[in-house]
Each structure stands twice: as structure tokens, then as C-alpha cells.
Amino acid sequence: MGFNIYDFTGMTHNMHVSFMEHMSPLMTTIVEWTIIGVCYLLFIALFGLFLVYAERKVCAMFQQRMGPMRVGYWGLLQTIADFIKLLMKELITPKGVDKFLYNLAPFIIMIATFMAMAVLPFAKGLQTLDFDIGVFYVTAVSSIGVIGILIAGWSSNNKYSLIGAMRSGAQILSYELSVSLSLVTMIILAGSMQLSVIVEGQRDAWFIFKGHVPALIAFVIFLIAGTAETNRGPFDLAEAESELTAGFHTEYSGIKFAFFFLAEYINMFIVAAMAVTVFLGGWMPLHFGSLESFNHVMDFIPPLVWFFLKVGGVIFLIMWFKWTFPRLRVDQILTLEWKYLLPINLVNILLMSLVVLTKFHL
Amino acid sequence: MNGLFEYIKTVFKGVGTLLTGMKITGSYFFRPWKHVTQQYPENRETLKMFDRFRGEVIMPHNENNEHLCTGCGICELNCPNGSIEIISMSVLTEDGKKKRAIDKHIYHLGMCTFCNLCVKACPTGAIIMGQEFEHAVWDRTKLTKVLNLPGSKIAQGVKE
Structure with missing residues (x-):
């Protein structure tokens, strides 16, 4: 079982072969599914906790504070302590809730998150599913989450939850368009919806450089719409602490609340990972056309490091938005989408098509 | 267009x-x-409070144990919640005249809201806001303080 940090294809293949030697094909499938599931679970739990910590630190830095400093060195263990606290809390079911839907909602949101994670290419060969409609699959699956949000708000028997869920529904349905259309812009450039092909196509130049102006516009639109998709500030009027206490997850406590919380942060990761995969070259190192020595130095950095560096950068940008801009009103959110992002997006698709047709790209 | x-x-x-x-x-x-956040218990030794911070009312004394308070009672009148009590006495000046002087400037820290009105009203600038803020005590009678030190008297040349 050779281990190569630049290419995981051989490792996963060897694992599969050695499993097949010792077990029946059915057992092999079950064992492989279990291993992948455990990996994703661990990754979501640990990375989610880290993102919560990072968010608190970044937010504090933007506000000239220091953030958590007491639990562990520089507060590193703070979110773990918070998580243990959430695990020990009582699961309260308020009077008059629709019990089945109320208990189902957190799982729907978690399932949507897990499903969207499945196609993300972390490095060469580190991709669970490689559909030929990968981009389409991500946009389709990530909109399942809104059903969970609507169910959570509806079943909670709480007017604030319902208002929050309805706002969230209106917002996500509108911004789904912008996300899809900005991805369509890049699909025109890439010529494929398969994520591995899209990443492979950025070997020489990342699509944001290759597609120059239209790609940059699409990237900005994707970031804005992606932030709205994940219900994060400045588009967080679904939870609007000051008006709706916490929106659709007001009535949830303990681990069910933690599910919503984790799903929100992992969704932010998924948006950042999609932005990185489609615009910023995925796990591909930074290459400049003819600078051979520079390209070799960049090749030396493992793809996993590249991927997480870029994802970290995009997540930082999204956090920057959240802690700078004030929350938009409902009408402002819909105006931004239908009067600005959507027309710009459509014109941008036309522009990108012209660029691709005339081969006016790098 | x-x-x-x-x-x-x-x-x-x-x-x-x-x-x-x-x-x-x-x-x-x-x-x-x-950053403005202070890591308080850790930096207790080096912590310097800001100039405008209102910790408590204090009456500064000079090296001869003299203060600037004339015992006029304006601070007592200005205090909104009765945190200050002035007990004055009369003393004989050198030329045989009777004159009012401060006996005890009693300050109830437990009632003070740190509004700064007494300091603003004081005509001679005898009381100021100090920077001390660690006021926790086990017995609340300790929160009643006499600001003028025992045996202190008014400094020369303070006009009423």
C-alpha cells in the first residue's frame, strides 16, 4: 500500500484490491462504505468545530477583541468544551410540535450536507463519487437543505421559527438561481460538469485567470449567492437574532441544535470548496504559463495543502463579509437577487460564451 | 439608455x-x-487604567498631610443618591476668627454610581476620581470610607 501525498489514486486502488482478496464483493462494499462514512463523520465533526473556533477568533479580530482565550492555549479547546456541553443538554420537545417532523428536520439538513460533501475532490484520487454531472449534483443536493429548514420552522409550533423558515425558503430559492447560473458560466468555460475534469482543466491556469473578466464576475456572484445560500450574514435574516431569537432552530436544544449549527458551518465549507474547485483550481497548484522553476516549486506543495489553503482563504472572505456588512431586509435581499445579480449573471453568461467562442481566454 | x-x-x-x-x-x-481587550488577571501587575476611568472618589493629600477640602458640602448636595456625608467643624484661625473646616468626609462606596457629579461640582478640586477598581470586600461596612486622612488639615491659600 504505497502512500503518495501527491496522488491518492494508487493508494485507494491498492486498498480496494487487498479488500477484494480477503472478502466477498458485498463485504468489500460494506467495509469501504463504512471507512468512507467514518472519515466523513470525523472530518465534519472536527472541521466543523475548528470552523466555529475560527469564526469566533476572526470575528473577535474584526471587532478589536481577542475571542476565546481561556480554554486551552489561545482558547483552542473552547469549541470542544461547548460541544460537550451541548451533548449533555436535555433534548426539549415543546408542546404542540409535530413530533415526527420536528425530529426529522435536523437529519434532513445533515443528510443534505453529507451528500454535497461526497463529490468534493480534496486531492487527486481523494474523491468519493465522481459523477459526470458533479456540479449539477452539488446544486441539486444542497437545495435539499432548505426542505429541512422549512420542516424545522413548520413543525416547531412557534411563529418566529415559521417566519424564519419562510424567509430562508424565499431567500434560498432566489439565490439558488444565481449560484447555478454562475456555475453554468464556468461550465461553459470548462466544457464539462464532472468535477475531476474541471480540476484537471485548470492545470495550466486557474479558471478565474483563464476566463478573466467574466470568470471574475461569476466568482463574485457565486460568493455573494453562496453566502446567501448558507444563511450567513449579511443574509442571515432567517435567524435574525434581534427579531426572531434564532429563527428556524429556536425550539431545538442539545445535539439537535448542534446538528443545525454544524450543518451551517459545513455548508460554508462546501460553498468555499465549490468556489475553489470551480474557480480557483481545486487542488491544483498555482501555475504561471512559462515560469518553469516557479511552477516546479509550486508543484512541490501537496494538493491537500493547496486545497485547504484556498478553502481557508475563501472562508476567511465569507467571514469578512459577515462581520463587516449589516443585515439586509427581506425586500433588499430579493431586490439584490432579482434586479441585480440575475440580470448581471445572464449578461455574464453571454459574455463568457462570446469569450469561449472567440477563444479570447488564456 | x-x-x-x-x-x-x-x-x-x-x-x-x-x-x-x-x-x-x-x-x-x-x-x-x-486590540482593546485586556487579559485582566494575568496582566494585573502592568494594567494601566485609562485617564477618564472612574474607579472611586478619592481626596488627594500632599506630603504635609494637607488637602484642598473646605468642608463646604457642595459635593454632598450634588450627590444624587446620598453617597457623601460631610461632617464639618469650626476651627479658630490665627486672628481669632471662627472658620468652618472638614471633620469627616464620609463616602459610601457601596451606594456610589460613579456619576462624577461631586467631582465636577467641587469648587476647590479637592476630590477626584481614582483609578482603583478592585473594590470587593467581605464586609460591606468596609465600603464606607472617610476620605480625609486622620490629622489632615486644609492646605494654605485655598479660597472659600
Whole structure:
């Protein structure tokens, strides 16, 4: 079982072969599914906790504070302590809730998150599913989450939850368009919806450089719409602490609340990972056309490091938005989408098509 | 056509204002040494409070154990919640005249709201706001303080 940090294809293949030697094909499938599931679970739990910590630190830095400093060195263990606290809390079911839907909602949101994670290419060969409609699959699956949000708000028997869920529904349905259309812009450039092909196509130049102006516009639109998709500030009027206490997850406590919380942060990761995969070259190192020595130095950095560096950068940008801009009103959110992002997006698709047709790209 | 021009102008103006906001928060983020948070118990030795911080009312005395308080009672009148009690006495001056002087300037720290009105009202500047803030005690009678030190008297040349 050779281990190569630049290419995981051989490792996963060897694992599969050695499993097949010792077990029946059915057992092999079950064992492989279990291993992948455990990996994703661990990754979501640990990375989610880290993102919560990072968010608190970044937010504090933007506000000239220091953030958590007491639990562990520089507060590193703070979110773990918070998580243990959430695990020990009582699961309260308020009077008059629709019990089945109320208990189902957190799982729907978690399932949507897990499903969207499945196609993300972390490095060469580190991709669970490689559909030929990968981009389409991500946009389709990530909109399942809104059903969970609507169910959570509806079943909670709480007017604030319902208002929050309805706002969230209106917002996500509108911004789904912008996300899809900005991805369509890049699909025109890439010529494929398969994520591995899209990443492979950025070997020489990342699509944001290759597609120059239209790609940059699409990237900005994707970031804005992606932030709205994940219900994060400045588009967080679904939870609007000051008006709706916490929106659709007001009535949830303990681990069910933690599910919503984790799903929100992992969704932010998924948006950042999609932005990185489609615009910023995925796990591909930074290459400049003819600078051979520079390209070799960049090749030396493992793809996993590249991927997480870029994802970290995009997540930082999204956090920057959240802690700078004030929350938009409902009408402002819909105006931004239908009067600005959507027309710009459509014109941008036309522009990108012209660029691709005339081969006016790098 | 004019409408389209206006539309594009709005987009660019909007993006511009957003960037202005991000520049400001970014300047906070990338200058962590400007943080205002104090790590209090750890930096207790080096902690310096700010000039305008109102910790408690104090009456400064000079090296001859003299203060500036004339015992006029204006601070007592100005205190909204009766935290200050002035007990005055009369003393004989050198030329045989009777004159009012402070006997006890009683300050109830437990009732004080640190509104600064007594300090503003004091005609001679005898009381000021100190920077001490660790006021926790086990017995609340300790919160009643006499500000003028025992045996102190008014400094020379303080006009009534």
C-alpha cells in the first residue's frame, strides 16, 4: 500500500484490491462504505468545530477583541468544551410540535450536507463519487437543505421559527438561481460538469485567470449567492437574532441544535470548496504559463495543502463579509437577487460564451 | 439608455461602498496590536487604567498631610443618591476668627454610581476620581470610607 501525498489514486486502488482478496464483493462494499462514512463523520465533526473556533477568533479580530482565550492555549479547546456541553443538554420537545417532523428536520439538513460533501475532490484520487454531472449534483443536493429548514420552522409550533423558515425558503430559492447560473458560466468555460475534469482543466491556469473578466464576475456572484445560500450574514435574516431569537432552530436544544449549527458551518465549507474547485483550481497548484522553476516549486506543495489553503482563504472572505456588512431586509435581499445579480449573471453568461467562442481566454 | 447607465452606476457605487466597509474592518483585523481587550488577571501587575476611568472618589493629600477640602458640602448636595456625608467643624484661625473646616468626609462606596457629579461640582478640586477598581470586600461596612486622612488639615491659600 504505497502512500503518495501527491496522488491518492494508487493508494485507494491498492486498498480496494487487498479488500477484494480477503472478502466477498458485498463485504468489500460494506467495509469501504463504512471507512468512507467514518472519515466523513470525523472530518465534519472536527472541521466543523475548528470552523466555529475560527469564526469566533476572526470575528473577535474584526471587532478589536481577542475571542476565546481561556480554554486551552489561545482558547483552542473552547469549541470542544461547548460541544460537550451541548451533548449533555436535555433534548426539549415543546408542546404542540409535530413530533415526527420536528425530529426529522435536523437529519434532513445533515443528510443534505453529507451528500454535497461526497463529490468534493480534496486531492487527486481523494474523491468519493465522481459523477459526470458533479456540479449539477452539488446544486441539486444542497437545495435539499432548505426542505429541512422549512420542516424545522413548520413543525416547531412557534411563529418566529415559521417566519424564519419562510424567509430562508424565499431567500434560498432566489439565490439558488444565481449560484447555478454562475456555475453554468464556468461550465461553459470548462466544457464539462464532472468535477475531476474541471480540476484537471485548470492545470495550466486557474479558471478565474483563464476566463478573466467574466470568470471574475461569476466568482463574485457565486460568493455573494453562496453566502446567501448558507444563511450567513449579511443574509442571515432567517435567524435574525434581534427579531426572531434564532429563527428556524429556536425550539431545538442539545445535539439537535448542534446538528443545525454544524450543518451551517459545513455548508460554508462546501460553498468555499465549490468556489475553489470551480474557480480557483481545486487542488491544483498555482501555475504561471512559462515560469518553469516557479511552477516546479509550486508543484512541490501537496494538493491537500493547496486545497485547504484556498478553502481557508475563501472562508476567511465569507467571514469578512459577515462581520463587516449589516443585515439586509427581506425586500433588499430579493431586490439584490432579482434586479441585480440575475440580470448581471445572464449578461455574464453571454459574455463568457462570446469569450469561449472567440477563444479570447488564456 | 440613461436608465441603463444609472443602473451600472448603482452597481459600481454599491460595490465601492462595500469595499470601503471591508477596508475598515480589514484594517482592524490586520493590526492585532490595537486590540482593546485586556487579559485582566494575568496582566494585573502592568494594567494601566485609562485617564477618564472612574474607579472611586478619592481626596488627594500632599506630603504635609494637607488637602484642598473646605468642608463646604457642595459635593454632598450634588450627590444624587446620598453617597457623601460631610461632617464639618469650626476651627479658630490665627486672628481669632471662627472658620468652618472638614471633620469627616464620609463616602459610601457601596451606594456610589460613579456619576462624577461631586467631582465636577467641587469648587476647590479637592476630590477626584481614582483609578482603583478592585473594590470587593467581605464586609460591606468596609465600603464606607472617610476620605480625609486622620490629622489632615486644609492646605494654605485655598479660597472659600
